[in-house]
Amino acid sequence: MSMIRAELEQQTAQMKTKSISKGRWKLFRNNYDLYLLLIPGLIFLLLFKYAPMYGIIIAFQDFNIFDGFIGSKWVGLDQFEKLIHSEEFYQVFNNTLLISFYKIILLFPIPIIIALFLNEVRRAVFKKTIQTIIFLPHFLSWVIISGLFMNILSPSGGVVNHVIEWLGGTPISFFLDNHFFRSVVVFTAGWKESGWNAIIFIAAIAGIEQEQYEAASIDGAGRIRQMINITLPGILPTIILIFILRLGYLLEAGTEQILTMYNSVVYSSGDVIGTFVYRQGLGQQDYSFSTAVGLFNSVVGLILIVSGNELSKRLIKRSIW
């Protein structure tokens, strides 16, 4: 009996998969035009996203442009050994982590505070004006922002140094001083994005139910209490999600930003992985070594963001993708 039953079950299972695969084939045939629509996008994807990934093989070669991808000598992990023994790389890695940590610790809370405070403002005109102003720097390129800050921080005629001199200090060359360069990087990053990054928290606050505030108000809770006991917990999942996402980009300390700001005098404090790859690769034409450094960067980044996503799924049941 049971054998017959098992056989029957097996047969129906087979028929099911057959009809499913037949159904899938039919679905494919009936919508072939949708697949045609995908072709340009897939060509883009293969050529501009996956072909460069194939190019990573030069990290395991001693690549030179004349022998190409196929002719260049394979050297295994030699480039990575060079990386581990490179003192310059430790310096760069250290700078990257420091700048990233400063940016996270000092800049992450600001958009949250801005959002909380904007929520308390009842005068619509004031609120709108402030928003319009603090969102603006997001739309300016790093080149323009460097131009602005090099100007106002200039030791000869910059407004900030005027104030320092007026207070009795000596002018500071902010962009040429290893004691100050990281602070400039962190401050300008905050200047550009703090306002804009508040949007996501403003939206989260708008999603909190109004009844909660009314109930708290009746219970006699003041506004500071309400901010701490209702608004902040209400946006906590968003804060955690954005924080985890931010940690995923730990090794991206602001390559495009620093490339517009730094110079050889401040390499020892401001050179980060991205700028190092750029200089070694395109400046020194050490293609293989800089690709190896880039690969190290990408792999660590991938691990960070995937584990961050797992963490977010467990903690707040939300997935980044």
Place this chain on the structure above:
Amino acid sequence: MHKKTIKDRSLDLFIYLFLLLMGVVTLLPIATVLSKAVSDESAVISGKVGIFPVGFQLQTMKYVISSSQFLTSIGISILVMIVGTVLAIALTALTAYPLSKRNLPGISFIMLLFIFTMLFNGGIIPNYLLMKELHLINSLWSLILPALISVFNMLVIKSYYESLPESLEESAKIDGASNFTILFRIVIPLSGPVLATIALFYAVYYWNDYFNPMLYINDAGLKPLQLYLRDIVMDADSSSALNKSADDMMNASPEGVRSATVIASIIPMLLVYPYLQKHFVKGVLIGSVKG
């Protein structure tokens, strides 16, 4: 209306002052550079210019804006922005549509291929070598092509397509409409606002991009605005462009010309900013609903 307590009032005061400070700190750098750009050259050189201009003049601004290199770079930036945005929004909107049909075989796998590129990429050097292989170094296509699909933007459009009522497409299908007809006659016309927002995302990206030009463009005649500006800002003393422009003009200090160039580069963005701000905020909110 309940009466405001003293505690409430001082809280209000603190909040207003804090936000005001934020606004001032944001505007101050722009205001001081602007005042340098429109101040008398001798005042700029002697360092007398603060937040307000000293000896107002527009000669330096006029000079910078009418310089041929500035105009050329603006022209290139506009060209790259328009061609790039049109191609990018078209390709992104078309690719997002099949990807929104998650029940079709293979689609979820292709989606995965796209998403993976958000998490991992080849890096600077392989990208540079690819452009070299394609003979796109010193071609404006090197600025346009690599950015045609931003996966984030595509996800925003895709989730918008998915939010459209299914009944619309089904009834069209019963009437015998093909997938193409549905896409072009129903889905795209209904997605106008989100497509406009994403087009603006692309336009701002192309306009502000200096990284790709820095990698792929070294022909002085092909430099877009951001790269031209970078030359002036970064190589403060050695820039031939700047020295030449300062020499050509009798009284201009490099400082004044530099300030005026930075301001001239901000102006186009300021002109469209009120419009941009409205649509960008909307776009971020659509994106965050999904995310």
